[in-house]
Amino acid sequence: MTGLLDLVRDDLRDFAGYRSARSEKLEGDAWLNANEAAVANVADADGACRRYPDPQPTELREKLATLYGCRPGQLILGRGSDEAIDLLVRAFCAPGDGAIVIAPPTFGMYAVCARLHGVRVVEVPLDDRGESFGCDFDAVGNGAEANGARLVFLCSPGNPTGAALPSGDVAALARRLDGRAIVVVDEAYQEFASTPSATALIGTHPNIVVLRTLSKAHALAGLRLGVAIGDESLIAVLRRCQAPYPLPTPCVELAMRAIDDTALPATESAVAAVVDERARLAAALSNLACVRSVYRSDANFILVRFTDADAAFASLLAAGVVVRDVRAQRGLGDSLRITVGTPAQNDRVLAALRGAR
Ligand SMILES: *Cc1c(COP(=O)(O)O)cnc(C)c1O
Numbered sequence: 001m002t003g004l005l006d007l008v009r010d011d012l013r014d015f016a017g018y019r020s021a022r023s024e025k026l027e028g029d030a031w032l033n034a035n036e037a038a039v040a041n042v043a044d045a046d047g048a049c050r051r052y053p054d055p056q057p058t059e060l061r062e063k064l065a066t067l068y069g070c071r072p073g074q075l076i077l078g079r080g081s082d083e084a085i086d087l088l089v090r091a092f093c094a095p096g097d098g099a100i101v102i103a104p105p106t107f108g109m110y111a112v113c114a115r116l117h118g119v120r121v122v123e124v125p126l127d128d129r130g131e132s133f134g135c136d137f138d139a140v141g142n143g144a145e146a147n148g149a150r151l152v153f154l155c156s157p158g159n160p161t162g163a164a165l166p167s168g169d170v171a172a173l174a175r176r177l178d179g180r181a182i183v184v185v186d187e188a189y190q191e192f193a194s195t196p197s198a199t200a201l202i203g204t205h206p207n208i209v210v211l212r213t214l215s216k217a218h219a220l221a222g223l224r225l226g227v228a229i230g231d232e233s234l235i236a237v238l239r240r241c242q243a244p245y246p247l248p249t250p251c252v253e254l255a256m257r258a259i260d261d262t263a264l265p266a267t268e269s270a271v272a273a274v275v276d277e278r279a280r281l282a283a284a285l286s287n288l289a290c291v292r293s294v295y296r297s298d299a300n301f302i303l304v305r306f307t308d309a310d311a312a313f314a315s316l317l318a319a320g321v322v323v324r325d326v327r328a329q330r331g332l333g334d335s336l337r338i339t340v341g342t343p344a345q346n347d348r349v350l351a352a353l354r355g356a357r
């Protein structure tokens with residue numbers, strides 16, 4: 001097996017990143033090494049923000065590791081999984097040179113990060129299998145090999161398709177690309193799915209990296225906290241590429257409360273309610289005259305094809321309901337993506353569409 005670290009950009013192999021004052025392991029009781037203020041801001045009542053934050057707070061890291069079923073060292077915390085996507089591209093693809101593989105229609109940030117870094121985006125489209133989208137794993141592997149791509153981005157459950165990918169196929173792809181590419185599995189919506197997380201594969205498939213986030217199931221999109229989970233050596237590389245203090249102190253405090261023993265059960269029941277509403281909304285949508293087809297969803301949204309998507313979008317807007325227009329995406333010229341809302345909001349969606357052509 002080629003060393004995992006051989007996949008890191010040649011010019012970054014011995015890159016140490018920024019050494020912040022916080023990263024030096026020193027002991028003392030008068031901290032005069034980071035040019036922090038000696039006295040707290042009057043607006044910062046308990047002085048929590050006077051000092052630079054811990055770059056990777058140990059306690060939060062341990063709690064998230066427990067939540068996601070990995071070891072703390074296998075996890076890097078950052079500003080949403082968006083930051084993890086950017087770090088992966090910058091760590092593994094030489095600027096203006098490398099390539100990534102994506103499977104559209106998919107989340108836009110993979111291509112955005114690649115474009116910003118001057119990296120080529122190889123597209124291997126998902127297959128529309130009628131009730132759901134599937135991934136042509138052979139074609140993805142071929143695309144990665146033919147283009148020397150160091151990163152493959154899979155989204156499971158997929159945004160905007162809603163479809164989870166079979167974990168056996170993800171594992172087989174990772175084995176095939178062992179020593180050639182990292183397989184990134186973006187699991188932003190994993191909590192809404194009934195399939196297992198790819199995190200369980202990392203021990204046996206060290207070239208898999210899994211992305212998780214507090215933005216969706218945990219109802220904390222404004223917190224900006226997401227993680228990448230992978231082999232400890234890869235995670236250490238990503239840490240060296242990250243900004244010195246990625247996590248604001250108030251965000252760390254809220255995150256700790258959001259995954260404690262009182263909040264987690266509440267989140268679980270909120271997720272269960274979304275899953276129930278998803279089934280009700282999908283069934284009702286598929287009975288509407290204006291709906292051509294409804295895709296099976298493992299996420300907190302539903303992808304819907306309309307006989308006249310323009311008219312459907314306009315009817316929804318006229319009723320004050322804003323959904324995601326995905327018609328510009330590959331193969332989705334007649335589709336809208338509808339987030340599962342409260343039962344009352346979902347009823348408004350259905351009422352607005354009953355009036356549509
Ligand atoms: C929403 C979303 C994200 C973004 O997550 P953040 O943690 O908020 O940055 C990542 N991937 C997919 C597929 C998403 O839909």
